[in-house]
Amino acid sequence: MEHLVNKNIKDIEISGIRKFFNMVSDYEDVLxxxxxxxxxxxxxxxxxxxxxxxxxxxxxxxxxxxILKLRDAISSSVSRKYNLDYDPAEEVIVTVGASQGIDITLRTLLSPGDEVLLPGPVYPGYEPLIRLAGGVPVHIDIAGNGFKMTADLIEQAMTDRTKCIILPYPSNPTGVTLTEQELKEIATLIAGKDLIVLADEIYSELVYEQEHVSIASFPEVRNQVIVVNGVSKSHAMTGWRIGYLLGPAVLMKHILKVHQYNVSCATSISQYAALEAIEKGADDPVAMREEYRKRRDYVMERMDEMGLEYIQPGGAFYIFPKLAKGELTSFELGLELVREAGVALVPGDAFSDYGEGYMRLSYAYDMETLEKGMDRLAAFMKK
Known part of the structure; x- marks a missing residue:
């Protein structure tokens, strides 16, 4: 009966992150x-x-x-933190995690053949959703540009079929974020064009050396931007599945229709938990962020000792070192790391072909685990 399955579904593969994780889950003593x-x-x-x-x-x-109280709290929070102004009644939608927010936005915006620009390497959750909505993903190679999708690269990739630009910063998998000037240049490029930016800012609370800036804060493109955010990373609430969308009312009224028929509403109990987190837990992310910063600095110090090449992460909790061995692909090297060193990193090609030659390491682990993992990686590198 498989011939009855939608071809777009059949062509989609399981996330490379999960695929690799499932393959190595049966190995013993793997950190x-x-x-x-x-x-x-x-x-x-x-x-x-x-x-x-x-x-x-x-x-x-x-x-x-x-819940209107939650939308009010979200509106107040983003105004205070990021200088964003959104009407809670018409310009805020609470979603089932950021992922569902991305899905319903793309399904609302895209028609068959519309192109979506996104960086490469990039989180693997975008491309399947683009394809399911009938769009065409167009990856921009950012590996040689400090892992930044800047205005000049965007301009080179734009065509008359470009409908949407995905701007996911701070980045998964690189941890890189964009400066205010770099965002300003993108805003200047796209202002007034028939383009929508989908700004995935789920890691906005986890930015280290600079303040997070949203591209939606630039007035000239405010009505061309849909912001995706949530409480999963900021308040350690991944399983509660609460995200939110911010955008101009003229677009949000249509996104809400897709959301309504998709899930009706986000889970009521989780919404009340998120209300508490946003209203009374504004400082909750601070201690987490400082701990992540310490872990990042430790991992970078160890990688420096190993002579590994990487771009310093400015946010999130990932680092993306260049890690290659002979003719092995990133996936094959990942398996060798598991078998010989007992440590699991995510192969870079899980984040598009432009991630080949790299590995993603998450430092969202306690220091004891990180120390053991880096010791194993160091021993592998010496061999």
Whole structure:
């Protein structure tokens, strides 16, 4: 009966991250530095708010766009932190994680044949959603540009079929982020054109040496930008599945239709947990961010000792060193690392062909785990 399956679905493969993780999961004594998930627990006051929501029977459908109090809190938070101005009634949608927000945005925007520009290497979750929406993903090679998708590269890749640009910074897998000037140059390039930027800013709370700047903060492109964010990374709430979209009302009213028929609304209990996180947990990410910074600095120090080449991460909790051995592909090298060194990193080609020759290491692990993992990697490199 497989011939009845939609061809677009059949052509999509499981994420290279998960594919590799599943392959090596049966190996014994393997220390994994592969999963991009906070190793902190959800703050206690957030969990208590969810329990209170259950006890208060807040277990029914909510408004399709989410509880208005939560949308109010989101609007106030992004205004205070990122100088963004969005009407909570018409320009904020609470989604089932950032991933669902990306999905419904692309399905709303794209028609068959529309091109979407995105960096390479890049998180592997975008390309399948582009294809499922009928779009054509166009990767821009950023490996030789400090892993930054800048205005000059975007301009070279633009065609009359370009509908959308995905701007995912801070980046998974590289940890690189863009400066205010670099974002300004992109805004100047696209202002007034029939283009939409999908700005995935899920790691906006985890930025180290500079303040996070959203491209939506530039007035000339404010109405050409859909911002994706959420509480998964900022408040260690990956399993609660709460993200949100910010965008101009003229687009959001259509995205809301897709959202409505897709999920009706985000889980009510999780929404109340997110309300607590955003209203009363504004400082929760600070301690996590500082710990990630210490871990990043430790990993960079160890990589320097090994002579590995990398770009210093400015945010998120990933580092993307160049790691190659002879004629082995990144995937083959990843397997060799598991078998010979007992350490698992994610092969760079999981993040498009432009990630070949690199490996992604997540430092969202405690220091003891990182020390053991780096010791194993160092021993492998000496051999």
């Amino acid at each position: 994994s530095l592969s999963i991009g998930q906070p190793d902190f627990h959800t703050p206690e006051h957030v969990k208590q708010a969810a329990q209170q929501a259950i006890d208060s029977n807040y277990t029914t459908y909510t408004h399709n766009a989410g």
